[in-house]
Amino acid sequence: MSANNKKLVILGAAESGVGAALLGNQQGWDVFVSDGGTIKPSFRAMLQDNGIAFEEGGHTEGKILTADCVVKSPGIPDKAEIVKKIRNAGIEVCSEIEFGYRYKGDSKIIAITGSNGKSTTTKLTWHILKTAGYDVAMVGNIGRSFALQIFEKPCEWYVIEVSSFQLDDIHQFRPDIAVLLNITPDHLDRYNYVFENYVASKFKITQNQLPSDLLVLNIDDPAINNYLTTHSIHAKTVHITMDENKIHDEGAFVNKDNLHIRYDGDDMQASVHDLTIKGKHNQFNSMAAGISGRAAHIRKEKIRESFESFEGLEHRLxxxxxxxxxxxxxxxxxxxxxxxxxxxxxxxxxxxxxxxxxxxxxxxxxxxxxxxxxxxxxxxxxxxxxxxxxxxxxxxxxxxxxxxxxxxxxxxxxxxxxxxxxxxxxxxxxxxxxxxxxxxxxxxxxxxxxx
Missing domain, CATH: 3.90.190.20 (Mur ligase, C-terminal domain)
Structure with missing residues (x-):
């Protein structure tokens, strides 16, 4: 994607916005950053050190509305006046994960979303790949921003925690492996208090996937099941569940305190008592991470080892x-x-x-x-x-x-x-x-x- 002389405007100068600004600048865009509030000193210094123009404490419409592309912070709602004006002007709006995706090269992506458990599952999946010796970074809502990682140190694999807000403004973003853990009402003020709008936003994680890609779904989740009755999925899907009868050839389930991961002709087993993270919800998280690891061609022994050595998230149980x-x-x-x-x-x-x-x-x-x-x-x-x-x-x-x-x-x-x-x-x-x-x-x- 040639960016010479094209104007990129970044709305919001926190982690994701500054990451997109640095990557855009590196890729030849004419970058301008606009933050309605105060920019943190560390982020301000990063912009200044890289010669990137910015403003804070308000938005200069004349500068913003000349953009070829606007990367919007996930925290800024569509009902914000400046966003309405950008969309009315026909300017492309994308999220930082979408912008980063365009410069990821040949690297592979595992993207994880859900109302609960996505941070733990992201960290565990990253831990599995790291334990197996992969060149991998943990990015998105956990760790550093995707764009900043690409700017500073591109990797062969990215494990990305993605929120519905980030998915709302994707166009091409296509994970090789996508995980949807669960969907329960949250952030409904951003979706006109219509739960179905929030569900559709979560399913955007798979909208660009091809039959060669993988989608891991919690088939025990009522909202996920309901969506599948009226929508088709292009990716290959595998299910995680507490009910062995819902699994046919491939998928993951728990039976008599044994966690089973069936993938690519193998049935990997691990005792739930050997998992360092406890509770039924963490069995789902472990199944999702384990399936992702197997799909990334990681040996069963390494996945078992990772389950037993994983240290959970700070502030999460x-x-x-x-x-x-x-x-x-x-x-x-x-x-x-x-x-x-x-x-x-x-x-x-x-x-x-x-x-x-x-x-x-x-x-x-x-x-x-x-x-x-x-x-x-x-x-x-x-x-x-x-x-x-x-x-x-x-x-x-x-x-x-x-x-x-x-x-x-x-x-x-x-x-x-x-x-x-x-x-x-x-x-x-x-x-x-x-x-x-x-x-x-x-x-x-x-x-x-x-x-």
């Missing part, structure tokens, strides 16, 4: 410590109700649950059964805890309010008995009391370690 018989688990990344369902589903001990933060209009009915079964007390960690009290008061007899990680940990520890687990899985965003979910998780861990 992360073991912190055991203090006088009370176990502490950090799941600060659990920012929606479905994530909390997965976290509770994997608990085998009585739970003191830390919930709360910036509520996204949560419907707690989804976790009601698991809370009744497993939760002894709830410690609220947020500014506005009324929705939690209103929903749970009739069947959780102890609900305590706190406004700091330290207070929440002390309150939970006081409520816990030996053999209990204190689980931070908030179901909410963190911005009322913390910078982000990482900050919330770090403060939780520091408070536990200071007990």
């Amino acid at each position: 992360e073991y912190v410590a055991t203090v006088r018989g009370v176990e502490f688990i950090n799941d600060s990344k659990g920012t929606n109700v479905n994530s909390v369902w997965f976290a509770l589903e994997s608990m085998t001990k009585p739970v003191i649950l830390l919930l709360g933060g910036q509520d996204k209009g949560n419907n707690y009915h989804e976790i009601e059964g698991l809370v009744k079964e497993k939760v002894k007390a709830i410690v609220c960690l947020g500014v506005h805890n009324e929705p939690i009290h209103d929903f749970f008061y009739s069947f959780v007899h102890t609900i305590v309010d706190t406004t700091s990680a330290k207070d929440a940990v002390h309150a939970a520890y006081a409520l816990a008995d030996k053999g209990d687990v204190v689980l931070l899985s908030p179901a909410c965003a963190s911005f009322d009391l913390f910078k982000n979910y990482e900050d919330r998780g770090q403060q939780f861990k520091e408070a536990v370690r200071s007990l």
